[in-house]
Amino acid sequence: MELHATEKMYLPVDGILELFNSLTGHHESDITHPVVQSAALTPVPQHPNVSKTSMGIIKTVKGRLKQQDKRAVSPSRSPSSGNRQVSTDRLPKRSVGLLELGLTKRRNCLRIVVLGAPKVGKTNILHRFLGKDFEEHYEPTAEDFHRKLFHIGGEAYQIDLLDAASERDFPAKRRLSILTGDTFLLVFSLEDRESFNEVCERLNEIKAARAKLLNLKHPARVPVVICGNKADVAAPRAVRRSEVTETLGEDIAFFETSAKDGTGMDGVFRALATLGGLPDETSPTRHQIISIPSYQSMCVGRRGRRGSRGLGAPCAAVDTLARRPSFTSDLRLVLRSSTKHNKPERCHIQ
Template identity: 70%
Template sequence: MNTTERLYLPVDGIFEMFNPAAGHHRSRVTHPVPHSAVFTPALQHPSVSNIPKTGFGIIKTVKGRWRQQDKRVVLRRSSSSGNRHVSNDPLPKRSVDLLEMGLTKPGNCHRIVVLGAPRAGKTNILRRFLGRDFEERYEPTSEDFHRKLFHIGGESYQVDLLDAASERDFPAKRRLSILTGDVFLLVFALDDRESFNEVSGLLGEIRAARAKLVKAKSPARSVPVVVCGNKVDLDSRRAVRLAEVTEVLGEDAPYFETSAKAGTGLDEAFRAVASLGGLPDETGPSRHQLVPILAYQSLCRGARGRRGSRTRAAPCAAVDPSARRPSFTSDLRLVLGSSTKHNKPEKCQIQ
């Protein structure tokens, strides 16, 4: 994981929805990506001086819009009763970032981006991954961000989950999520052919984004995507057959028929996501115990103080109740990260 390559990420088209005049500019930026098959978030952000004044104007505008959206998400979550563990202890006032706190390694932080058509069951699949119960009532998801923290085999892991439902109508914003994601979970409903067609298009978009990467030495690798055909419990209303799915997906994307309601196929799908992301199998919901966030933090700090000890706690995890999607500025800097290859950074001019 320490060996890195320089991959050139064309980001033309990301900013058209923010600045119509920017559409005719085609920019190329460089961005360090690990030797694995996934997009791993950059460890260090480029200098602020590398981003032009116009870029800061875009950041300020979009940051304000996302802040309003984040407030709505926090209010919606505060009224939810989906958590299994209820504690009277004071909760962290901000997101728990294990990397910033020095409680994990950079290679143990991953972002999973979930995409698909409405009503396909994306939110309930994520609820299962978070250790929560199936929610029968449907509420359209604008955008949701979750963070689950694991302690497995003496190591700490941070998994960010982005349910990017609202981005289906905003290609530029969706492209930003694709460029900053490590693993992708695409979900369609087996009783809805249109949802399958949408996932087929998303898969093609992700493949196209990877095809534009100019790799220095690494051979071609498969796309880090897992596809779920959800609602297999409604088999009598099936509109998409297995042979059709296999023909479209090919061999690059592992495919699982799942039921978020009954739990069918989810363990296998989560295991495939873990394999693509370099995560332990114990990240599957059935393989670990869910604990309160404060208990998790105490465990991590205690483990750090007992380095060298052979005693290891059983696999456990905690859901961060204060988790919020990293700012637009952070994601933009990640994509616009200047390359140090040949000691001649390339700047992406946004005008």
């Protein structure tokens, strides 16, 4: 039977609200929409066709609420292109690299692999880079992956830090991390000769692994920074600078550092930036730390703009949601890289 415009239709509003709540998960006290509030105050007698009509009204109300929410949250459409502008609310809640989001270029992304013996201060050195405080209490690091995002001169940059401490006793996993690294930070303690010997072994391993990946006949020259930590300790040094340069060569970037008082830290991070082709402003003393939401707003707001280079002071944000990429994805990256130089006959990780 058709309903004419002149006919009156009465609906049980209480029943509608109850059904609406069950479908949307709202409680009656939570409903603040003015239409629903005004309807809830009007008593209406029963009507036999409550089911179909109620469902129609519920769908209409839900549709109107969604439309209003979209208008409140989403920006307006661009009249020239017809495409809705990018909103920071649409950015993923999990950590996603700037390259995946299309906010930077591959050359602006750097992975630094950190290797060294236990208790040499690797974690505290990374804390310096991330803007955290020095920690006196030692806790063994299983594996740490950190990501710091930069905005320098109108460009977005990303540095991933992989502290591969747990791979010390797993050569295959360590080889995979080495092959995915762009630059390397090798750390030993100036008061521990064994830790220096381990750095020498790791340096040779890095050279051999990368030579094999690139199908070179001789060990490859690698972008590596050597860090002799604990320079603040008053005890006699077990390893001297002259011995380091004699063993590793004059061309190796070597710094005596103290993660505790900050000695030499700035030089280490600037050297890593130079080797990775990134600006000096990625060094912790050359930028200010901001929050991730502020960083996202800055990148999205300036995305695609021309002439934005040089605007704003250098800043950075630490991505606390960042997690180490899976070994499967790292392996694919290595295999993809090897095909650029030669046809791989077998896996380079073994």
